[in-house]
Amino acid sequence: MLRKLLRVRCECLVRRWASTDPLSFQNEKLQSYLESLRQEYYTLRVNAAGNNSLYERLTRLDPVVNSLEKHRALQRNITSEKDLAAEKDEDMRALMEEENNVYSNLLRKQEEDMLQELLALSDDEDYPAVIFEVNAGAGGQEAMLFAQELYDMYTSYFDHMGWEYEEFDRETTDIGGLRHANLQVNDPEAYNWLRFEAGVHRVQRVPATEKSGRIHTSTASITVIPRPADVQVQIAERDLKIETKRASGAGGQHVNTTDSAVRIVHLPSGIAVESQSERSQLKNREVALKRLQAKLIQQQLQSAEASKKATRKAQQGNLNRNEKIRTYNFVQDRVTDHRVQQGGTLHNLPGFLEGGQQLSGLIERLQLEHRKQALVQLLETWQPPPQEAVDRN
Known part of the structure; x- marks a missing residue:
């Protein structure tokens, strides 16, 4: 009797601790959140046809809700403590407890899978x-x-x-x-x-x-x-100051006789880029323009990200x-x-x-x-x- 009381007390303590863990499936708020996702999912199944954004949300909810439904089906197969206590046949009660152990292990595995699906929902930002x-x-x-x-x-x-x-x-x-x-x-x-x-x-x-x-x-x-x-990013020709010069570094006679290096200054922003990696002025100009475009995009994105506290400086x-x-x-x-x-x-x-x-x-x-x-x-x-x-x- 004492052993049984201690076991029940330990189980109560585990349930009480688990209920304070926000990612435990015994947590009432998490259960309520999952139920709200289930309700949203079945509503979207009726209304998502022809709406790409709703259909995308439905697709993302699908694995979470499927895992939740499987979890609830497994729970229904577990015999309650009240029914176990009411069973007088010891062999039958032992069999019911053994089945409970099997379903409990399946439940834990299902909870792990569901948590992974749920965590994937809390992600992710899509950028090309x-x-x-x-x-x-x-x-x-x-x-x-x-x-x-x-x-x-x-x-x-x-x-x-x-x-x-x-x-x-x-x-x-x-x-x-x-x-x-x-x-x-x-x-x-x-x-x-x-x-x-x-x-x-x-x-x-x-x-x-x-x-x-x-x-x-x-x-x-x-x-x-x-x-x-x-x-x-639109780069107007009138906003550019383009200079050419002789490339420096290794390269034999070519770098000393040809003005192939290109330096471009974007006048509105003051950003300067240059390229001397290519042998022709035309190719160096293309490379420099790509670099300038990348830096202007960076500047634009940094401004947008500042509001999210995710700037380059941070x-x-x-x-x-x-x-x-x-x-x-x-x-x-x-x-x-x-x-x-x-x-x-x-x-x-x-x-x-x-x-x-x-x-x-x-x-x-x-x-x-x-x-x-x-x-x-x-x-x-x-x-x-x-x-x-x-x-x-």
Whole structure:
């Protein structure tokens, strides 16, 4: 009898704790929210025909509501504690308890699946492309070498994900470093993956030029700016000041005899771009115009994002060594993402820098945490619809 009382008391405590967890299926507010989604879903099934936006919402709700209906069907198969207590036949009661255990395990699995579907609902912003920028930060030449490694990692990651991308601007150093690079990634899924990479990345290692073996700390930043489908930038010829000059750097006699380098100043904004990577003036002009367009789009998007507190400055921080979202420690062969509470440290740093599955797995964890926080915030402010609206449905 004492053992049974203790078991009942523990079960009550578990239910009481679970009810305070906003993402527990024992939480009344979550249950009410799920029911409101179910009501919305069946209303949309009647009204969505011929309306693309309503049909899209219906499609997104479909997996959540299907999971909810399966969950409720499983619940109906579980024998209540009252019915178990009323059963006098011990063998029958044992069989009923065994069935309950089976259905309880199925319920837990269904709850996990439903939570994943629900978390996906709390996502995601769709943009056809993103502007992706890498900038060297504090640390001089070592920071620029690290920025080049990040550039290589992310372009490999774009290839790993099967995304198309094009480079608009890239400034390198004589020893193989990178001052900055600007790319556009053209894929509707890119923003929801790359958004978590925006911020200051810190590297700790012994530079090749360091004779005393002292560990240096340097930084680089990643900026991710979504590009909506309706963003258009018109560049009028009268707003441009175009200059030509002889290209500098390697290239033999050609760079010393031909005015192939192009510099373009956009007079209304003051933005200046240049290109000398191509051998012909015409091609350099095309490249420079693309870079100018990318920078003007960036400027336009930054203005729009300012209202959402997601500006480029907020992503980059001040590029100080003590500001970081992730640390790459070469001495200890580890990568630590400072936003992940548990399990945020990965080993095999060279493998991580290949930009493949290790990076993808870490981003998936960040996605999950972001979705959980978004759903919790939604539930904190969400209010159930008036009863008369529910009755109409």
